[in-house]
Amino acid sequence: MTTSARIVSYWLITGLLLITVSLVINWQQKNQGQAIDHHASPINLTTGLDIPRGRYYQIDGIFHVDMTGTTRLEIPIKDIPENPTRHDTLVIKGLNSHPHIKLFWQWQTPESLNTTPYQYQLNGHRQSINRLPTDWRNSTEITQLNLIIEADITLGFVNNYDTEVSWQSIELLNHSDINPMQQLASELNTFVPLNFVSLNLHSSNHELVYRNFLIRLGFWLSLAVVLYLIMKPPAIHLLLTLMLAWFAVTAVYAYNFTRQVSSHNIRFTNNDSALNKIDQRVLEVANQVNNAIQKDSQHPSAAKILIIGSDQFEKHRLKYYLLNHNTGIVNTIDDILKTLDNNNSYTILLEPLLSLCTKEPNLGGTVTLKRLVLDKDYCLVRL
């Protein structure tokens, strides 16, 4: 075979492979979950939501949820349909939401009644197509079914209390009723925010938003490389194939990247880089504590400060701002009692331990403390 014939054949077969891989994966996805009743008709839940009066209204066929003054709505499904788990896909059509809004599908089974309910985060795309996880499909009886809408008002979204979420319909249906390419498009449009807490994962295990896309491209690419090894066209054609696949993935990445940029611009424009605006109150507390210790201690920089409270972010930020002293976080009152011998030791009590400070500061038994500052959200005592 001549080189040109090999090149033409390579590209033709590569193209055919792409179509074949897509079709095979589509077919395989459609036939997943044999236990699902493929003939069950969809369940429309749009008007079956038990939302507090005045928060749910309809204009021109669009249903609106008003989130004014709240950051979390737990919306029960009024009459749970019989055997809802015979449907494995939840579709929210025409969803109009915001980057800081998260939607969850939550359910409880008789087995999980006294434990944490199952919860699955829903895709925030306009055509939100969500293949519900195995836990849902394995649940034989559902005792409680909720749609959760949560607004993340932390980290720069503090003024966003007047959010509205809307949709055209919410339906439970079978995965085989969904066009796989439509689902793929829905997933590719899902916004993946930058993960702040830790850099260990780009998207969580439950989301795996681009999985269907990556499966198709990855298998196609592997087959194309094998084809290249068999047909041996010039190397540039393999490189072009790789670049084609990479460009497709990068296009998705770049689209999400630009959405991250606009999200960050909205969220953080007015914040400086040191988190000061985000944890402004914590910084004020740290300054007040600093002043009090400067006045009270003979060796302020050597003063040992123990912080105790429940809010992880608040505790750690306070520690961060007080590192000019010998500062640390403790978990129990017993930990504080271990430092009683140190006469240059202070404790900051945060919620929910503030009540220990309201009258005579007392950590139990005969241990009384000198209160230096008592404010609405913290108390500084000397041991």
Next chain:
Amino acid sequence: MTGLLFTFVYVCYLLIMGIGLRIASLYVIGYTIHTRRLSGLLAHGFFIGLFAHVALLNGLQLFNLSNGANTLIIGGLAIIFAVVIGYYHFRGLSLIHKSKNRKQQLIIFALIVLASLLIFYNSHNVPNLAWDTWTVWIARAKQWYYHGLSAEFVQPDQWLIQSKALLNLSSHYPDGLSLIVYPIVVFNDTIKPGLLGLYLTAYGLLVLLVSNRLEKLGAPFILRLFLVLVMYSTPLLINHILLPGYADIWLACYILLIMLVLLDYNDQPKRGLRLTIIAYALMLPMLKLEGWAWLLIFFFSHTLIMWFGIKQRLIILAVLLSAFIFWFLLGGISLSTPWGPLNITPAEINLFNKAYLSFAFTPVTDALINGIFWQFNWSLLWFGLPFLLFYMVLKNHNKAQQVSHLFFMIAFITYLALFYLTPAAKYALDFTAVNRILLQLMPCYIFLIFTLLTSLFNPKKTDGLV
């Protein structure tokens, strides 16, 4: 803007430290100072400068000096090195030679700058929110700033009963990353922009070095352009720059730098390059505990490949494998000593109760596959692994390439063994470590994939003696 200005000053300081140290040390030892391409001079200058900075500050920690005295010493040394560079230059000696393909180099450089600007644009508004960064690494640098570079750090239990030692949860970790952050904390309270600039610079210089190496291997320009695209569109690598402050990407840089300099040494065995490899290898355990594991693996790979022929290597590997099987079947070694138990068994390793590790199989396949393929952390890169393995085994490679292949294979097997066989499995199942450790190997893996692609275009150049 102040942060960026500080980054510029800090990078200049690191370049002076790195280039100055190279000239001074080679001159003192009596080695020839060879010229480099400008990009190579700056990139290696930067990374050697970081090594010099971390090693110097680690040394200064022993003397319990004030911050002012430490700054004077560091500044004094930087001035001496600047004078050394100036003296060398004004004697008419050159440190650089011209690149052959300056236009191509400029395009690559421009793309790196453009990608860096895009990352900067996305990240500049984002506060320093990465949890470990400010709770642990920057916190430690701030503690040095307030309490002196020689401050002692302890864990919570000891901290409660000691009056002077400071609390830091990373007290058992090496100081490297916090020492890199330390000057930023001293001179600039707004840490994030300075840190972002430093990470972007380091990553950009690394990409430039990889591109240079591929060019030496005969990679066409389009492949090097593709390299830049891959390096700047692999999601988790970029996430580590968007939210700067983690040590893993530094470790990743130094692992790859060792491989690159080893290849340079294989091309032209200049004696100075040996010192560069040693400096980069020493940097690994100075940054993170895992650095010890990578250093040992590198040492083993290098020794096995460089010192022994193929037959000897096979004999050594067969002996090691037999010893392992023998040890496994006999149930290992268990001794009671006056210093405590010494158990090295298939169930546990206990070194006199000082170091303990238990072994048990945990099925983490789903988590690993999700992390490697489906979470979009590494884009499509891991689909290339089977082809890379075939390329490593079936083709002839020079010894330096063999070292990097063996290193990568052992490192990857260690990575799998860690999560399948030890309690670290829990960190695979909840994704807290599985991707981060893989990140340390990623630039090395990307480089190997690109050498494979280069070999398709220029098969003769990458082949060599076994």
